Amino acid sequence: MRAVVQRVKKAAVSIDETVKSSIDEGFLVYLGISVDDNQLDIDYLVEKIAGLRVFPDQNNKMNLSLTDITDIKMEILVISQFTLYGDVRKGRRPSYIKAMDGTDAKQLYIEFIHKIEKKKIICKTGEFGADMQVESINNGPVTILLDSTRLF
Numbered sequence: 586m587r588a589v590v591q592r593v594k595k596a597a598v599s600i601d602e603t604v605k606s607s608i609d610e611g612f613l614v615y616l617g618i619s620v621d622d623n624q625l626d627i628d629y630l631v632e633k634i635a636g637l638r639v640f641p642d643q644n645n646k647m648n649l650s651l652t653d654i655t656d657i658k659m660e661i662l663v664i665s666q667f668t669l670y671g672d673v674r675k676g677r678r679p680s681y682i683k684a685m686d687g688t689d690a691k692q693l694y695i696e697f698i699h700k701i702e703k704k705k706i707i708c709k710t711g712e713f714g715a716d717m718q719v720e721s722i723n724n725g726p727v728t729i730l731l732d733s734t735r736l737f
Contacts, residue, residue: 617669
């Protein structure tokens with residue numbers, strides 16, 4: 586399972602020019618699910634994302650996580666993105682053979698969201714499998730790449 590996590594001032598996802606979800610401060614998470622993923626991968630990424638210490642403390646040092654901040658409503662916007670498993674090592678057209686098929690991936694996507702919500706973090710989403718337009722204002726910028734196999 587892979588995630589691109591961006592610390593944002595705000596983010597929104599639209600489908601057919603209609604805003605489906607939006608957040609103010611928090612994380613925009615692009616989530617890719619591979620054919621090999623299971624509950625352990627979900628648990629790993631949920632713990633990593635909830636605990637990422639990339640928000641400034643009183644000394645303006647990146648030292649706080651989403652769950653450490655109580656004076657501002659922090660949220661997560663999760664967008665499914667199978668293209669995180671696009672392999673372009675050969676040729677120019679990505680191969681997606683490592684991406685999980687839609688039916689199974691959707692179930693893991695939903696489970697990932699439920700586990701984020703169990704951490705008492707407000708989680709909003711796009712629409713799994715839809716053609717979406719995502720707008721964001723990256724704060725920092727801060728962008729973190731996560732892989733449940735610890736590839737990076």
